[in-house]
Amino acid sequence: MLLAFAAFIFNTTEFIPIALLSDIGTSFSIPVDKVGIMMTVYAWIVALASLPLMLATAKMERKRLLVGVFTLFVASHILSAVATSFGVLLIARTGVALAHAIFWSITASLVVRLAAKDKRTKALGLLATGSALATVLGLPIGRLVGQHLGWRASFALIGVLALICLVIFWKILPNLPSRNVGNIKSLPDILKNTPLLLVYLMIILIVTAHFTAYSYIEPFMLNVVNFSANFATWILLMFGLAGIMASILFGRYYERMERSFLWLAMMAIALGLSTLFLSSDMSALWVINAFLWGIGATTISLVLQIQVLRLAPKATDVAMSLFSGIFNIGIGGGALLGGIVIAQMSLIHIGHVGAAVALLAMLAAWAYTRRLA
Template sequence: MVTLAIAAFIFNTTEFVPVGLLSDIAESFQMETAQVGIMLTIYAWVVALMSLPFMLLTRQVERRKLLIALFILFIASHVLSFLAWNFPVLVISRIGIAFAHAVFWSITASLAIRMAPAGKRAQALSLIATGTALAMVLGIPVGRVVGQLFGWRITFFAIGVGALLTLLALIKLLPTLPSEHSGSLKSLPVLFRRPALVSIYVLTVVVVTAHYTAYSYIEPFVQNVAGLSGQFATVLLLILGGAGIVGSILFGRLGNNHSSVLISSAIALLLACLLLLLPAAQNEMYLAVLSIFWGIAIMIIGLGMQVKVLALAPDATDVAMSLFSGIFNIGIGAGALVGSQVSLWLSMSSIGYVGAVPALAAFIWAMIIFRRWPVAMLEPQHHS
């Protein structure tokens, strides 16, 4: 379980680490930050497009072998990122990583649930989520510090080394895990006939787009709009991530019984943070406090959605989760794209306001659907 959590940490660190390195990468290829940001969108959309097809292609493959293969692809792609002699090569290396990522997230949540002792499903997920949270807490800022000290290439190289060590641990520790409950294409129409589940998917894509519209460009925002130092950008990313751990603990305590209220409140909090982003940019203290609430909100939203998806699709967890991962990544890509367009055409200072529009829509939608399907959202107790 812990190794899986570490794997989650590594996969998420690499997805988001460019957020902290955008300015450096742009500089090294003589490009604009908003142009380099397209790399985030390509990565996220490849994950989104490939999650389901790859999961269905690999659904008969024994899970331990599959994880080992994923890690080999992942490590090789990082070596290519390290060597990338121009921007297109960097993008190609990121697509390789995205392929590995797509399969990894489709199977991880259900593996965690399978390996968890009875009655500990929420905790098992919460452990994986903590790996994810730590990626935002430590991964992005540490990646940024390494990038600033030794160059962004070394950051990617270091992630590859971390993945190699994790791979060795997985080879040693993981038992043989035949594939099960993965569902198949037949479960797709079944899942799409569940209005409660489909509404959660819709909510996910809208709220994630809102978050990433601003979050993808937080590093150039802090430096160019708020006029603060690169060091402060690192600190801010640390605070945002650290708050995620608080969100994760809160959710672990309250999530099983009050997930709907928690998610709705978190979306309202996210909306407030996006609206206050520009006003808060006048002062380091304001931005720091804002980041705490933002970090807590986004972590609760991410965890809450996963718990609801698993509760609504106990019969096809892999298909449901790979759809969730795909949809989440559509949101990441859309947010990064909107953020880059806003930065290029309007001004980077308005990313918070633009992000607030889908956040408001998400809040209204959450209110509607949690009222409409209050009970179906709870984790079924009979089903272990």
């Protein structure tokens, strides 16, 4: 449960700039599009740092490592809250990204390790719930705090919550010696593991597909479909609630419908993207679309995490650090691709291009399932 709350905090801070871009830009007198570089910088630092940092900390006792990660996280949020320039804020966000890189490299394997053998799938589902709640509760709360107390207060609040986690981790977690982490010598084995490489290919393709559209979903709803700001907010909340539903369904049914989950998640994302351009007269259909898309997005992350852990049992942290890095390459790549589509074509086409990339992900999934057959 505590690791799920920690996941909530980490996912909230990764995406909180989305809700605070205008306020931060006004504070430092810079345009919103330049403030948005925080998202790209964050994602690419996580992508580049995940494996090197995991290898550098491979032999560290996990409890101490987790406490160290949260110490850096808290300190970076303090710096964010008192930043005197946008450059200082970027430095602070770099610290948060480095903490993020280590946290997501070790967390899934820690959850599996700490859970009872027959509860591991449900434990991962709970971790996903924490992640999903970041969009349902984290972003709206962060936005409300920012509106009433300023954007600095939002970062300060995240820092306080992380400090509470740090203290609890220190008091209740047992010592957790490094185990099944792997090292640089594990990389050749991973690179020879064709099914695992296909999983990584699926990750980068489906995450890129998702974020090609999701990064710009709010302006799409407001400017293309002409939804009101309030209705657009409800759609985003529905997307987050779908993530919670996905984690519940995953915990209950995944072990009985393993292969079906992969294909259903892929199809839900592809369908959500391909039907993005709908009339504003179809509000009910938009809600259904967002719900199914949200279920698919959360489910695919869980399914692929499980596959990575199963395919690399002797080097889980190396494999998961690569998962985290590749996932963030997908986030940054999707946002970049979506921006190119908007600049070269039109905002209308972000769903179409995202759906095309999702079809490539489905081809990779087909190759993966054939390989395992």
